[in-house]
Amino acid sequence: MARALVFLALLCLVTSALVCVGEARKMVGVYMLKKGDFSVKVTNWGATIMSIILPDSKGNLADVVLGKDTLAEYVNDTAYFGPLSGRVAQRMARGRFVLDGKVYHTYINDGRNAIHGGHRGFSKVIWTVKEYVAGGDSPYITLYYRSFDGEQGFPGDLDVYATYQVSSPYVLSIRTNATALNKATPVNFLQHVYFNLGGQGSGDVLGHTLQLSASRYTPMDEELLPSSGRVDPVAGTNYDFRTPTPLGARIRQVMGGKGVRGYDINYVIDGAGMRRVAAVRDGTSGRALQLWANQPAMQLYTGNGLNNTRGKGGIVYRQYAGFCLETQAYPDAVNHPEFPSVTVRPGQVYKHDMLLKFSF
Numbered sequence: 001m002a003r004a005l006v007f008l009a010l011l012c013l014v015t016s017a018l019v020c021v022g023e024a025r026k027m028v029g030v031y032m033l034k035k036g037d038f039s040v041k042v043t044n045w046g047a048t049i050m051s052i053i054l055p056d057s058k059g060n061l062a063d064v065v066l067g068k069d070t071l072a073e074y075v076n077d078t079a080y081f082g083p084l085s086g087r088v089a090q091r092m093a094r095g096r097f098v099l100d101g102k103v104y105h106t107y108i109n110d111g112r113n114a115i116h117g118g119h120r121g122f123s124k125v126i127w128t129v130k131e132y133v134a135g136g137d138s139p140y141i142t143l144y145y146r147s148f149d150g151e152q153g154f155p156g157d158l159d160v161y162a163t164y165q166v167s168s169p170y171v172l173s174i175r176t177n178a179t180a181l182n183k184a185t186p187v188n189f190l191q192h193v194y195f196n197l198g199g200q201g202s203g204d205v206l207g208h209t210l211q212l213s214a215s216r217y218t219p220m221d222e223e224l225l226p227s228s229g230r231v232d233p234v235a236g237t238n239y240d241f242r243t244p245t246p247l248g249a250r251i252r253q254v255m256g257g258k259g260v261r262g263y264d265i266n267y268v269i270d271g272a273g274m275r276r277v278a279a280v281r282d283g284t285s286g287r288a289l290q291l292w293a294n295q296p297a298m299q300l301y302t303g304n305g306l307n308n309t310r311g312k313g314g315i316v317y318r319q320y321a322g323f324c325l326e327t328q329a330y331p332d333a334v335n336h337p338e339f340p341s342v343t344v345r346p347g348q349v350y351k352h353d354m355l356l357k358f359s360f
């Protein structure tokens with residue numbers, strides 16, 4: 001308890017007084033979800049996954065998630081290690097959109113554009129712990145956040161829930177929902193956890209093989225926006241992962257932002273509803289991950305922006321030290337009527353479910 005109080009005081013120093021006053025009754029804590037030798041650590045700071053520990057094929061445990069050692073470092077983090085991003089995650093051109101004839105301007109925090117809901121999006125706020133069941137068959141934690149009208153420029157109050165649950169065998173489910181309370185608003189969440197199935201800090205992920213259930217993608221411009229509005233086939237491009245292919249096989253041939261090589265690209269996932277999106281395997285450790293989700297799209301990000309970034313236990317993450325599989329709506333959908341709508345009207349519910357199935 002004393003440590004939590006000390007941390008809260010620190011949090012008030014490093015973030016703005018606004019957050020501190022508004023959230024003073026909330027505590028930031030670390031919550032363990034453990035089932036046998038599978039354990040997941042979550043904090044209500046940004047609804048962040050701090051670690052996922054499981055065995056490899058020889059029985060050696062490792063943490064397969066990149067991140068930080070202390071909560072204070074998560075507060076400062078700019079790489080988005082493990083949080084739930086919203087209200088509108090991913091990039092939004094000029095932080096601007098028109099909804100029902102009204103122009104909205106949101107916080108600009110990625111060049112001249114917005115990313116991950118602004119500089120104090122859902123990944124940078126304290127969530128309320130609604131329920132925490134540490135033991136039993138399927139330990140879980142349910143986090144709640146009430147986003148207010150005008151927060152980071154977005155319209156209307158929004159009720160948000162995120163539940164992280166561990167179950168057999170080596171499954172982590174993430175279920176989120178959001179209800180618009182009084183105004184129509186765009187909504188798009190994504191989970192920004194970085195994986196390295198060889199264990200965080202074990203080197204790069206270029207040897208991991210990836211298979212994606214995606215035959216189409218949205219080409220990106222230099223600012224990583226789908227400005228052309230095109231949806232192109234992956235066939236014959238360096239983006240084709242329909243059959244298992246090492247992440248590194250063609251990574252030097254793709255641009256992941258201005259002057260940076262690597263994948264930072266949105267795929268349109270084949271099919272609809274809860275379905276398999278991706279399968280990744282690290283041959284060295286024998287660990288594999290299957291991702292299932294109910295979203296139309298997924299951003300593949302190969303940690304292009306990591307550049308001697310300080311991580312856990314004094315480890316320094318170099319470029320490609322981890323990868324993210326961010327199931328989502330189409331990026332910048334608010335400015336592309338040709339993409340599926342992300343508008344949630346009062347009384348409507350947004351639901352984004354993910355299943356992470358590990359094996360070794």
Ligand SMILES: *[C@@H]1O[C@H](CO)[C@@H](O)[C@H](O)[C@H]1NC(C)=O
Pocket residue numbers: 014072073076
């Ligand atoms: C967070 O950033 C501030 C400002 O750059 C710095 O003074 C502080 O030491 C950082 N805290 C941690 C825990 O890294």
Ligand SMILES: *[C@@H]1O[C@H](CO)[C@@H](O)[C@H](O)[C@H]1NC(C)=O
Pocket residue numbers: 142161162163176177179349
């Ligand atoms: C959202 O999730 C919470 C927590 O799981 C649940 O209690 C609530 O019923 C859900 N809301 C909707 C509208 O599905």
Ligand SMILES: *[C@@H]1O[C@H](CO)[C@@H](O)[C@H](O)[C@H]1NC(C)=O
Pocket residue numbers: 260307319
């Ligand atoms: C990494 O950081 C160094 C030193 O700040 C810089 O010179 C270099 O351009 C950066 N590399 C990338 C890929 O961002």
